[in-house]
Amino acid sequence: MDQQQMTQAAIQASGLAKKGLQIKFGVVALALFLIGLILLGLMAPGPQASAAGCEDTGPGTDSAAPVSRSVRTATKSKGSIHDQQIANVKTIDKVARSLGLPGRATLIALMTAMQESSLINLDHGDGDSRGLFQQRPSAKWGTTKQIMDPTFAAESFFTGRGPNKGLVDIKHWMTMQPGDAAQAVQKSAHGGLYAGHQSTIKGLAKEAKVDLHQPGKATGKDKPEKASKTDTPASKQTTRCPGPTKDARTGNNRHDAGGxxxxxxxxxxxxxxxxxxxxxxxxxxxxxxxxxxxxxxxxxxxxxxxxxxxxxxxxxxxxxxxxxxxxxxxxxxxxxxxxxxxxxxxxxxxxxxxxxxxxxxxxxxxxxxxxxxxxxxxxxxxxxxxxxxxxxxxxxxxxx
Missing domain, CATH: 3.90.1720.10 (endopeptidase domain like (from Nostoc punctiforme))
Structure with a gap:
């Protein structure tokens, strides 16, 4: 190999070496870049409480009780909250239909239960309030065990119990706004909250395949269904009405329901x-x-x-x-x-x-x-x- 050939070979080798170094440097640079991105991600601050996020835009923005699909809570029931809600929707509707009541009665009962308990059969509440409708044994809605039976509680809401009027006892309830009809039964210190659940209930009813437009009579069937085995005999029911300054549902003075x-x-x-x-x-x-x-x-x-x-x-x-x-x-x-x-x-x-x-x-x-x-x-x-x-x-x- 003469001098010229040796020089050419050296130039080619030098070019290959440069390319190899460029590739190595490129890989190292890419690795450093990726590590930098990861570190930036780790050090970036979490989401901030924003003006759009911590506002309260007023009535009617959303349902008063959000529906959860994977929730467990302190109740006598088992399963997710959503599963419990669907089961209770079906139970309340079944009771309404057994009494010959229309779908509107089911709607009102479901809106009531959503406000009172998020449609969960709660074993706790304000004072001795219990169950879907947060009824009180002390207000003669039944015993704690009876109130914790969803069927019994729904029957009580529709037809009344002891001194407490039910939905069918409310004059013109079918032409009232659903929230007003609910309040007429519950006599809550915060009766305006029932109306906020109507859209949520319609969604749950659709999922549970409950017909909120089913026909029926305002007073139910001409002949009442056979009483539940857990029902309180009429001879043992009191006719004493609560005092006018008390909330008939909670037993508290109306202005201090929150304790x-x-x-x-x-x-x-x-x-x-x-x-x-x-x-x-x-x-x-x-x-x-x-x-x-x-x-x-x-x-x-x-x-x-x-x-x-x-x-x-x-x-x-x-x-x-x-x-x-x-x-x-x-x-x-x-x-x-x-x-x-x-x-x-x-x-x-x-x-x-x-x-x-x-x-x-x-x-x-x-x-x-x-x-x-x-x-x-x-x-x-x-x-x-x-x-x-x-x-x-x-x-x-x-x-x-």
Whole structure:
């Protein structure tokens, strides 16, 4: 090989070496780029509580009780909440049809049960309230065991029990608004909440293949069905009516259906549809694996519905703190279970959550977009860089 050939070979070898180095450098650069993306993803902040997410847009925005498809709660029944709801829809409809009542009666009963118990046969409630319709043994709706029988409870709602009137006893109930008819039976301190469930119930009824337009008579069959074995004999039923200042369903004075909230130093009378104990149970039953993902940013709306309201009546979560009376606002970090906690965020809306006790809150969006999870209260600050504002008793001055 002469000098010229050797020079040419050296040039070619050099070119191959350069290409090899370029490939190696390219692979290394690509790897570093991918690692950078992963690190950025890990270090990126979680979703922020946004103005759109922590608003409360007022009445009629959504159903007053969201339907969950995979929820377990403290009831005598088993299965997911959605499965229990469908089963109870069918039971209530079966009772209505056995009594010769029209589909409208089923609709009214289902709307009532959705508000009272989320259509779940609850073994707890305010005071001694139990079951689908949260009927009270002390108000002569039957024994606890009887009230916990969905068929018995539905019969009571339709035909009355003891001194309590049923739907068929309400004059012109078929021409009344469904929510008004429900209230005429339940005599709730918050009767306006029943109407908010009509669209949800229609969806559940369709899924359960229940005909809400089936024909029937306003008073049912001419001859009543044979009494249930668990029914209370007429000879043993009292005819004494509750006093006019009491809520016939709860036995409480109408203005304090929510009970009393205490923080160890002060106490306040609440006016919420749900008591603190019932509200905490409701929040837990709709959190974690039990949560639907419809709560994307609706922190204020969720908190209102925890206590039985359709909406809080305030546009932004942080503004709710300012509409609560000043003497109820606390800046310490020692709220009592059931209190409302507030944070300022880098968005106008701020954030609000229900304190469950033990340092835990029920909050939307904190772990999963749109879902409710139970987390440490301080996670709002560490994950969202929020500023803690304080807490108040669970009062809703503008709710409805």
């Amino acid at each position: 009393t909230f205490r923080d160890g130093h002060q106490s306040w009378t609440l006016h919420n549809p749900r008591s603190v104990k019932a509200a905490i149970s409701w929040a837990k039953a709709h959190a974690g694996a039990n949560s639907t993902k419809q709560w994307g940013g609706w922190c204020l709306k969720f908190v209102a519905q925890v206590y039985g309201w359709t909406q809080a009546g305030v546009n932004y979560a942080i503004d709710h703190y300012t509409v609560v009376p000043k003497n109820m606002r606390h800046t310490d970090r020692h709220p009592a279970p059931g209190a409302l906690m507030y944070w300022s965020t880098n968005h106008r809306a701020g954030h609000i959550a229900v304190y469950l006790g033990g340092g835990k809150i029920a909050s939307n969006d904190i772990l999963r977009p749109g879902a409710i999870d139970i987390v440490d209260a301080k996670l709002i600050e560490t994950k969202w860089s929020a500023t803690y504002r304080g807490w108040t008793p669970p009062v809703f001055p503008r709710a409805g």
